[in-house]
Amino acid sequence: MGKVITVWGSPGSGKSMFCCILAKALTRDKRKVIIINGEAGTPMLPIWLPDQIIETGASIGQVLSSVEIDTSLVASHVTVLKSYPFIGLMGYSAGENPLSYPETDFRMVLQLVSAASKLVDFIILDCGSSMTNVFTPAAIESGDLVIRILTPDLKGVNYLKAHQPLLTDERFHYDKHMTFAGMARPFHAFDEMGYIIGGFDGMLPYGKEIDRCATEGGMFQALKCCNAKYTAALNKVLEALEQMEAATGQYTETPAEDSEEEFSDEQPE
Numbered sequence: 001m002g003k004v005i006t007v008w009g010s011p012g013s014g015k016s017m018f019c020c021i022l023a024k025a026l027t028r029d030k031r032k033v034i035i036i037n038g039e040a041g042t043p044m045l046p047i048w049l050p051d052q053i054i055e056t057g058a059s060i061g062q063v064l065s066s067v068e069i070d071t072s073l074v075a076s077h078v079t080v081l082k083s084y085p086f087i088g089l090m091g092y093s094a095g096e097n098p099l100s101y102p103e104t105d106f107r108m109v110l111q112l113v114s115a116a117s118k119l120v121d122f123i124i125l126d127c128g129s130s131m132t133n134v135f136t137p138a139a140i141e142s143g144d145l146v147i148r149i150l151t152p153d154l155k156g157v158n159y160l161k162a163h164q165p166l167l168t169d170e171r172f173h174y175d176k177h178m179t180f181a182g183m184a185r186p187f188h189a190f191d192e193m194g195y196i197i198g199g200f201d202g203m204l205p206y207g208k209e210i211d212r213c214a215t216e217g218g219m220f221q222a223l224k225c226c227n228a229k230y231t232a233a234l235n236k237v238l239e240a241l242e243q244m245e246a247a248t249g250q251y252t253e254t255p256a257e258d259s260e261e262e263f264s265d266e267q268p269e
Contacts, residue, residue, distance in 0.1 A: 003117075004143050005123065006142065009127075009148050010149070010160070011129045011155075013182030016037070017214055018147075021226065022237060023087050024084070026238070032121050034078055035124045039126075040092045040098045043095070044092065045091045045094065048219060052079075052082070053094075054094070059093040062077060064104050064112060066108075069112050070115055071115045071118050071119055074119065088120065109138035143173075146178070148178065150193075152182075152200070181193070202232060203232075
């Protein structure tokens with residue numbers, strides 16, 4: 001079973017970009033990742049892959065509106081990066097919106113995550129900011145490691161205060177989430193905001209080079225643009241995952257280098 005990493009937090013905090021950077025870092029040793037985004041309000045497939053026309057038949061909406069979800073159904077709806085075939089993607093297609101499919105069922109999201117985790121080494125759940133979209137609370141419940149990203153300002157702090165009461169049930173493991181300051185800029189009151197929420201585990205600073213990767217449709221190229229503070233925060237996540245894997249005896253270290261080897265025959269094409 002692959003480890004499930006859930007990334008959630010306030011609007012505009014750089015969650016989706018962090019998911020792409022994390023995926024690229026996790027696959028440098030030839031392990032495989034699927035990023036799943038369940039936000040129909042902003043379909044991610046055309047943002048991740050602006051140069052590829054992806055049919056709506058590949059949409060995550062097709063999976064979540066099925067009667068039952070198994071590994072074969074999930075595998076058939078994963079789009080693999082042509083330039084980097086260790087990363088698979090699941091999300092909504094261009095032109096789709098929240099009314100394109102029936103309302104998502106909490107149980108179906110859990111089934112999706114469970115099935116996907118049987119296909120690859122890591123699942124990264126890229127959550128929207130709204131808890132009314134059941135994908136987000138289901139993803140938080142499913143996460144082996146949950147990462148909370150907030151803008152280090154009053155918007156980020158009050159987003160957290162508003163949503164914390166919704167996650168008090170022990171199945172959400174709220175107190176075990178890692179918390180990072182996303183899109184942090186020099187003028188942000190980092191220490192003050194951190195004091196209010198109980199502290200940040202690290203900083204994911206805004207960077208012009210990272211922003212350019214996003215605006216030019218190259219989100220998976222941003223890893224090489226991370227500055228020292230961003231890299232330090234990323235390494236904290238990688239270390240946490242390594243400790244989890246060591247505890248279960250799953251981790252085998254291999255050379256951290258890119259490769260063109262594709263998904264095996266059992267993986268989605």
